[in-house]
Amino acid sequence: MDTIAACATAAGTGGVAIVRVSGPDAIAIASAVTAGDASAWADRRLVRARIVDRGGRRVDDGLAVVMRGPRSFTGEDVVELHVHGGAVNVGAVLGAVVAAGARLAEPGEFTRRALEAGKVTVAEAEAMLAVVSAPSARAWALAQAQLAGALARTVAAERAAAAAVLAELEARIDFPEEGVEPADREALGVELARLEGAAGALERSFVAGRALTDGVVVAVVGAVNAGKSALVNALVGAERVLVSEEPGTTRDYVEVRAVWDGVPVTLVDTAGERDAAAEVERRGIDLGRERAATADLRLRVIGPGDELPLAATATGELRVASKLDLGWSAPAGVLATSAVTGAGIAELRAAIVAEAGLADDAEAGSAVLLTERQRAAAAAARGAFGAARAGLAEDAPLEVVAIEARSGAAALAALEGEQVGEEVLDALFRRFCIGK
Numbered sequence: 315m316d317t318i319a320a321c322a323t324a325a326g327t328g329g330v331a332i333v334r335v336s337g338p339d340a341i342a343i344a345s346a347v348t349a350g351d352a353s354a355w356a357d358r359r360l361v362r363a364r365i366v367d368r369g370g371r372r373v374d375d376g377l378a379v380v381m382r383g384p385r386s387f388t389g390e391d392v393v394e395l396h397v398h399g400g401a402v403n404v405g406a407v408l409g410a411v412v413a414a415g416a417r418l419a420e421p422g423e424f425t426r427r428a429l430e431a432g433k434v435t436v437a438e439a440e441a442m443l444a445v446v447s448a449p450s451a452r453a454w455a456l457a458q459a460q461l462a463g464a465l466a467r468t469v470a471a472e473r474a475a476a477a478a479v480l481a482e483l484e485a486r487i488d489f490p491e492e493g494v495e496p497a498d499r500e501a502l503g504v505e506l507a508r509l510e511g512a513a514g515a516l517e518r519s520f521v522a523g524r525a526l527t528d529g530v531v532v533a534v535v536g537a538v539n540a541g542k543s544a545l546v547n548a549l550v551g552a553e554r555v556l557v558s559e560e561p562g563t564t565r566d567y568v569e570v571r572a573v574w575d576g577v578p579v580t581l582v583d584t585a586g587e588r589d590a591a592a593e594v595e596r597r598g599i600d601l602g603r604e605r606a607a608t609a610d611l612r613l614r615v616i617g618p619g620d621e622l623p624l625a626a627t628a629t630g631e632l633r634v635a636s637k638l639d640l641g642w643s644a645p646a647g648v649l650a651t652s653a654v655t656g657a658g659i660a661e662l663r664a665a666i667v668a669e670a671g672l673a674d675d676a677e678a679g680s681a682v683l684l685t686e687r688q689r690a691a692a693a694a695a696r697g698a699f700g701a702a703r704a705g706l707a708e709d710a711p712l713e714v715v716a717i718e719a720r721s722g723a724a725a726l727a728a729l730e731g732e733q734v735g736e737e738v739l740d741a742l743f744r745r746f747c748i749g750k
């Protein structure tokens with residue numbers, strides 16, 4: 315194992331920066347760059363340190379601390395150099411550390427070593443990433459709750475329940491002469507159904523987890539002149555996109571960001587739809603359609619005189635009537651708004667947040683999935699427990715039921731990050747910053 319180094323604090327100008335070093339040579343490297351004997355430093359005690367290059371010339375001065383493995387974040391010997399901030403100064407300190415034998419770390423490599431040392435689970439690493447990249451206080455609180463064990467406790471409880479069911483099933487398989495009493499069969503079925511439901515609830519929690527960490531993309535669509543751009547401006551409370559009585563004002567789609575109730579929202583204002591559009595406008599309409607197709611939600615704006623689209627409740631579509639102040643009556647069941655008077659705008663924001671699965675702060679303190687990887691594992695667990703439950707109900711051989719229950723338990727283990735492949739880890743740690 316080689317020794318890695320990176321700046322653990324954000325790049326740029328700052329009072330203090332922390333250069334982190336981890337690996338078997340960390341203490342020797344600390345000795346070299348401080349012209350001292352780091353092996354004599356007490357564990358986890360800051361010491362004054364002058365940073366020098368190989369020729370003994372002063373680079374910077376600050377503080378240093380050694381955290382000996384295995385009682386460290388990575389489980390290896392770790393040294394932190396607290397030096398002056400600033401990209402050039404940090405670069406010079408890192409240069410001295412590398413000259414003394416360290417290699418620059420890859421993004422997330424410290425956390426990856428912590429994972430390999432069994433210090434954190436994959437799910438915890440994912441929660442750490444969500445903490446450092448939280449776009450709002452609400453997203454941060456959610457991520458901190460998972461890091462503090464909200465998800466781990468739930469998963470541990472369900473894994474224990476799954477193990478108990480499996481033990482029951484296996485006992486029946488090993489001693490078939492004892493048979494399975496109908497009452498036992500029913501109790502096992504109830505427990506498998508409960509596990510299926512618990513895994514399903516975890517799977518669904520990702521709607522909120524994703525909306526809070528990644529945000530939601532809302533495409534604003536409708537006929538030309540429906541008032542889409544005016545509505546976007548009203549929603550964000552600022553004049554961000556062009557509004558005019560000229561049909562076909564918006565051509566390229568425009569993305570406008572906002573945070574409502576802690577939910578990062580990207581509004582995509584698109585070119586209005588009309589048949590008689592010239593070539594450039596046509597292209598703009600197509601680009602808007604393509605963007606809208608990948609949005610989490612489409613806001614269909616219906617102005618006075620616009621046809622009410624037939625697809626009344628297309629999933630992922632919210633219908634809004636505009637220009638309420640003109641005295642027309644909006645179609646039934648459609649939220650009515652006015653960009654001019656502001657009527658219905660707050661309700662529309664709330665409806666968008668609710669559509670994203672975050673109507674109230676029900677997620678607070680509970681187990682919430684933060685990544686697609688976790689969601690897929692929860693879905694696999696739900697499917698497997700469901701298959702086991704169905705198998706039991708249909709009098710399938712207990713071996714078959716046990717195979718499904720076992721794969722449900724394995725999916726719960728995978729949710730926390732046991733037995734996940736290298737590609738999964740590569741993809742995860744690529745999203746980390748260097749120094750984490």
Ligand SMILES: Nc1nc2c(ncn2[C@@H]2O[C@H](COP(=O)(O)OP(=O)(O)OP(=O)(O)O)[C@@H](O)[C@H]2O)c(=O)[nH]1
Nearest residue numbers: 538539540541542543544558559562563564586653
């Ligand atoms: N009275 C009233 N007029 C509005 C309202 N919203 C928009 N308008 C007017 O309707 C016209 C079209 O508004 P836009 O927001 O540009 O409409 P759009 O749907 O973005 O139009 P395109 O970009 O051309 O597709 C403008 O003259 C606006 O001033 C409203 O709530 N009340």
Ligand SMILES: [Mg+2]
Nearest residue numbers: 542543563564
């Ligand atoms: Mg427009």
